[in-house]
Amino acid sequence: MKPISRRLFIEETGLGILSTTVLPSVTGSPVEAQVNSPAVSAPRTKITIKVNDVSHHLEVEDRWTLAETLRDHLELTGTKIGCDRGECGACTVLLNEKPIYSCSYLSVWADGQSIQTVEGLAHGDHLDPLQQAFIEHDGPQCGYCTSGQLMSARALLNHNPSPTAKEVRRALSGNICRCSNYNRYVESILAAAKRGQKHA
Amino acid sequence: MKGFTNVNPKNLTQAVTLLSQAQESGKKAAIAGGGSDLLGMIKDDLVSPDLLVNLKSVGGLDKIESNTSGLKIGGSVTLATLSQHPLIRSKYKALAEAADSVATPQIRNTATLAGNLCQRPWCWYFRAGFPCFKAGGRKCYSVMGENQLHAIFGGGPSFIVHPSDTAPALVALDASFHVIGPAGERVASAAEFFILPSKNAATENILQPNEILAEIHIPAPPQQTKSTYAKIMDRATWTHAVISAAVSLEMSNGVCKRASIVLGGVAPIPWPLPKVGQMLAGQKLTAQLAAQAGEVAVSGAHPLAKNGYKIPLTKALVRRTLLSLAA
Numbered sequence A: 001m002k003p004i005s006r007r008l009f010i011e012e013t014g015l016g017i018l019s020t021t022v023l024p025s026v027t028g029s030p031v032e033a034q035v036n037s038p039a040v041s042a043p044r045t046k047i048t049i050k051v052n053d054v055s056h057h058l059e060v061e062d063r064w065t066l067a068e069t070l071r072d073h074l075e076l077t078g079t080k081i082g083c084d085r086g087e088c089g090a091c092t093v094l095l096n097e098k099p100i101y102s103c104s105y106l107s108v109w110a111d112g113q114s115i116q117t118v119e120g121l122a123h124g125d126h127l128d129p130l131q132q133a134f135i136e137h138d139g140p141q142c143g144y145c146t147s148g149q150l151m152s153a154r155a156l157l158n159h160n161p162s163p164t165a166k167e168v169r170r171a172l173s174g175n176i177c178r179c180s181n182y183n184r185y186v187e188s189i190l191a192a193a194k195r196g197q198k199h200a
Numbered sequence B: 001m002k003g004f005t006n007v008n009p010k011n012l013t014q015a016v017t018l019l020s021q022a023q024e025s026g027k028k029a030a031i032a033g034g035g036s037d038l039l040g041m042i043k044d045d046l047v048s049p050d051l052l053v054n055l056k057s058v059g060g061l062d063k064i065e066s067n068t069s070g071l072k073i074g075g076s077v078t079l080a081t082l083s084q085h086p087l088i089r090s091k092y093k094a095l096a097e098a099a100d101s102v103a104t105p106q107i108r109n110t111a112t113l114a115g116n117l118c119q120r121p122w123c124w125y126f127r128a129g130f131p132c133f134k135a136g137g138r139k140c141y142s143v144m145g146e147n148q149l150h151a152i153f154g155g156g157p158s159f160i161v162h163p164s165d166t167a168p169a170l171v172a173l174d175a176s177f178h179v180i181g182p183a184g185e186r187v188a189s190a191a192e193f194f195i196l197p198s199k200n201a202a203t204e205n206i207l208q209p210n211e212i213l214a215e216i217h218i219p220a221p222p223q224q225t226k227s228t229y230a231k232i233m234d235r236a237t238w239t240h241a242v243i244s245a246a247v248s249l250e251m252s253n254g255v256c257k258r259a260s261i262v263l264g265g266v267a268p269i270p271w272p273l274p275k276v277g278q279m280l281a282g283q284k285l286t287a288q289l290a291a292q293a294g295e296v297a298v299s300g301a302h303p304l305a306k307n308g309y310k311i312p313l314t315k316a317l318v319r320r321t322l323l324s325l326a327a
């Protein structure tokens, strides 16, 4: 049986929880329990996620979004947070090869899944053809939206290696560029597609 | 975000039990589909659940089954899957087009059909935390306020418009909604599932807090049936409909045998137009008839101070959508 810490006891009685099946395994000092701040008492879960082909065993707070876990706990800060509401696209990552907003998906829901972030695109000094094309065609301006644009573009080229300009625009319709450099992004992606999928 | 516990039920019985237990012990529970609406609501303190019941862990709820009598779609099927499904794209086109019109590729990859149908209203007062009917209060701030995007039909006491794109399509396709609760399953037609604020202003549908929308069934359309979903937005993508129209027409030698037209963005529920259906039945769909259908479509509309533009817009949308199918 799990030892019942003072904090767990306070949580249980405080919230009136009777079932232990839904209780998170928390450990903590009595000092924390007295503070009773939500940041301290937030339930946690152990998960395993594969990020850029590396497995990570983590204990996350249930409320952490995937974007928070990637940035604040795996130090993969290439993924950006703009709106934190599914309204900008800066946080786009691939979950099982499909682009999603990592700000709007919980880390616990990604347990056992595979994630690709912008850090997974280059192999050493070899840039992804998309990154190379973004440089050559001046895709990024301020650069804040760029990792999101790259991930949406990567997902597109993975299943449609030679898209039309219209298909590119549609695939990128969930990524806002505040610098409004949309035409250059489309140009870059078409150029990368032309050059071919494979890393040089 | 506020702290909560995420639970991963393996089946619907477990999920319902978790919801009921939470309710009995005075805890707040929320059902999570893809989370694209729910997590934003939690971040904005519009809901503050202690428990998230994650339906993505429920086995089999993400399946699409088809046979000669029709289609069964699990509540957890994503909008991306729906919009790309070959059979749905050919035989149930209004649904594929509606799913494809939602938000962005990223949202469609995680958003579920049940979540789309059960999403809360996107009225700016509700989303900004005003204590309106939808938040359990006793006032609709849009009546005397900014009501550009609000209801022209069926409003009162709340004037929200139902936000789901797939809902009008499913009403037009005669879908039925299978709901699982502590007492087992109950079935409602898509039209019965959504309720007007005059019946209950705090919610948008018949679901009780411990009930789950589990499956959507659509009968196989008769031969020669065509359907489509047309959506007008105030920008090209990534937003709810200003207004929309789902139309299903059963044709025979150029004559319309049966027509079902359901509007989105005009009322607190998907808004069916039975009178338009009646006037089209047995007729050849000409430009003149389509224009008349547009006129009939707006009879009985009650615009607020700032949404009168929805009347000519609705007329034009009904006319154009009918003609696009007749062509």
Ligand SMILES: Cc1cc2nc3c(=O)[nH]c(=O)nc-3n(C[C@H](O)[C@H](O)[C@H](O)COP(=O)(O)OP(=O)(O)OC[C@H]3O[C@@H](n4cnc5c(N)ncnc54)[C@H](O)[C@@H]3O)c2cc1C
Residues within 6 Å of the ligand: A085, A086, A087, B030, B031, B032, B033, B034, B035, B036, B037, B038, B039, B040, B055, B075, B079, B101, B102, B103, B104, B107, B110, B111, B112, B113, B114, B115, B116, B117, B118, B119, B120, B163, B164, B165, B166, B207, B211, B212, B213, B214, B238, B239, B240, B241
């Ligand atoms: C920027 C943005 C743009 C959007 N644009 C559109 C648009 O154009 N068209 C449109 O239709 N929607 C739009 N949405 C709204 C919505 O998030 C999505 O449409 C999506 O389909 C919701 O599905 P989900 O699975 O993510 O729902 P969730 O967020 O998981 O759930 C939504 C609500 O439904 C409840 N719920 C979920 N599943 C069930 C179930 N099985 N039974 C009972 N209750 C359930 C949840 O408790 C919650 O209250 C937009 C959202 C955002 C953030």
Ligand code: FES
Residues within 6 Å of the ligand: A080, A081, A082, A083, A084, A085, A086, A087, A088, A089, A090, A091, A092, A101, A102, A103, A104
């Ligand atoms: S930060 Fe996720 S969409 Fe803006």
Ligand code: FES
Residues within 6 Å of the ligand: A139, A140, A141, A142, A143, A144, A145, A146, A176, A177, A178, A179, A180, A181
């Ligand atoms: S480059 Fe600045 S936001 Fe896109």
